[in-house]
Structures are given as C-alpha cells and as structure tokens.
Amino acid sequence: MGQKNKITRRWARRGTRPVAPQDLRTASTYIFGAICPEAGKAAGLVLPYCNTAAMSLHLAEISAAVAPGAHAVLLLDQAGWHLSAKLEVPSNITLVPLPPKCPELNPVENIWQFIRDNWLSNRVFRCYDDIVDHCCHAWNRLVEQPWTIMSVGLRDWAHRF
Numbered sequence: 001m002g003q004k005n006k007i008t009r010r011w012a013r014r015g016t017r018p019v020a021p022q023d024l025r026t027a028s029t030y031i032f033g034a035i036c037p038e039a040g041k042a043a044g045l046v047l048p049y050c051n052t053a054a055m056s057l058h059l060a061e062i063s064a065a066v067a068p069g070a071h072a073v074l075l076l077d078q079a080g081w082h083l084s085a086k087l088e089v090p091s092n093i094t095l096v097p098l099p100p101k102c103p104e105l106n107p108v109e110n111i112w113q114f115i116r117d118n119w120l121s122n123r124v125f126r127c128y129d130d131i132v133d134h135c136c137h138a139w140n141r142l143v144e145q146p147w148t149i150m151s152v153g154l155r156d157w158a159h160r161f
Helices: 052-065 105-119 126-142 146-153
Strands: 030-036 041-046 074-075 093-097
Touching: 030 052, 030 074, 030 105, 030 126, 041 052, 041 126, 041 146, 052 074, 052 093, 093 146, 105 126, 105 146, 126 146
Parallel strands: 074 093
Antiparallel strands: 030 041
16 A cells, blocks of 8 residues: 555546546555454554565464464465465464465455555555554454455355355
C-alpha cells in the first residue's frame, strides 16, 4: 500500500465525473495478513519491507494467534519470500503454495480488495507515517468485524469435502 494508490469506483450523480485524488510519490508499506474465515479471526503486521525476514515475523504472529493444540494451514502464492529456504516456519503452521496465477483460490486476496475499496483507496497520504497509520487503522477495523472476514473470506467449495 502506498502513495501511488489505486483509484476505485465511486458513487456519483448520473452524468457527472467524480474527482479522485492521485499521488505520484512512491513511499509505501506492506500489510502482511492472514485470516481464518471459519472463525472470523485475523493476524497481521504492517511492515516497511516485503522479504523473507518480514514473512518470518508474520508467521510468528500467526503462530501466536493459533489456538493451543490447533494447527494452521496457510494458503499462499509462490512469491520468493513465501517459499524461501531461509523462512522460519513455526511447528503449528503448514504452508500450502497455490498454483501460479490463481489468486481466486486464496481468500485473503478478496480481503486485500475489500480493504482497498473501503478504507485505503481514493486518498492522498501526507507522508510515510500517514500510510502506516491508515494501514493499521484499516487492518484493525477489519479485525473488529469478524462477520466481514467470514463473508469475504469463506469459499463454498472448500466446505464440500
């Protein structure tokens, strides 16, 4: 998420063109997030870098959120930092890489779209700290709405087996 933000759809009176702010600066930050659509829970971090060390921190955060005696299965794409040999994977998490170019199989992709559409799009951030503050606020709003996590993240096909 950053200053070069996406412009999304906006409501407007028919026949008018709503104004949407756009920024050409390039500061950005990264939201590392995971959801449990069945329970409506989430664990996430807002970090300045997107690399193996950051992913290891994220896995530690998820591991701490997993109920005692439970095991988490984490669906993820095949980004280099997701599958690095240097990645520290806690014992209560199993990583399941999805096939390439199949974002529709990963429920968290819809969460990113929901967060962008509802809390982070169509705005100009004052500075880097403003980006971080907005990302933290958006993630915390999502966590406070377990019904949203369940609604956006559940997949009917995943519960048929």
